[in-house]
Amino acid sequence: MHADSIAFIFLNAAIINNFVLALFLGICPLLGVSGKLTTAFSMGMATAFVMLISSVSAWLINEVLTHFDLEFLRLIAYIAVIASAVQLVEMIIKKYSPPLYQALGIFLPLITTNCAILGVALFQTNYEYNFVQSVFYSLGAGAGFILAIVLMAGLREKLELADVPSIARGAAMSLMLAGILSLAFMGFAGLGG
Template structure:
């Protein structure tokens, strides 16, 4: 596979360099909303949507900033764009699909401080992806995020019924689980170019 091909970019973001398990982006929602499978899926989809929108916006903004030599404003404008993208998604979702809006509830506004989104925007800038590649990258990253969240939620739902020592309950156990998941994903590492 060529390193610039769209399939490679997608798989790279989704599996080989999984945003959560290999790059440590978006750990807070990963640990916070992975207790139930259903919320995990909704959260994952919302994040993917915001990723797609902010990736497109970041691409546009970056080309404007570069043409005016204003790269030092990149971070500030990215975070402003992400915050407004989240707001926009929230508003349009409220109008067109109130059921989904209610299902996501508090998770929507929290996406602003999800570092996976800002990370995606920054990485695509450093890697100098063009428009189509950026879209593919953001879709891959979103898929990877959903994958990690769903896997984790499935494991934690089973763990609810397991008997564990009292000191390992809660975050400690979740982190150990995440470590094992991450270990599994290390198996893909050799595929990277």
């Protein structure tokens, strides 16, 4: 698979260089919202949607800023787009699914400060991807985020039924699970070439 192919770009963002488990971006929702599988999946979908909107917008913004030689405005423009996309998602979820809005709590508006979303915009700009490559990169990053948070939620739900020593319950167990998942995903690092 060629490094510029959209399949490789998708797999690279989703598995090989998973934003959460390999690059360690977006850890806060991984630890905070992964208590229940349904909530984790919904948070993953919301984050993936914001990643896609932000990525497409970042590509367009980068083209305009490069044309006018204003590259120094990239970061602030990306942050404004991300904040706007999160507000859109928050309003939609609040209107159409109030229980989900309550379940996600403070973590929904915190998508704005999720460094994985900003990372997608900055990395695709740095890699100089074209529009299609940028879309597949963000889709891969979103799929990888969903994969990581759903895996974590599934493991945490299973551990609720297990006899875990009291010293390892709660945050300690969540951090150990995140570390083990990260080690597993680091095994894919050699696939990237």
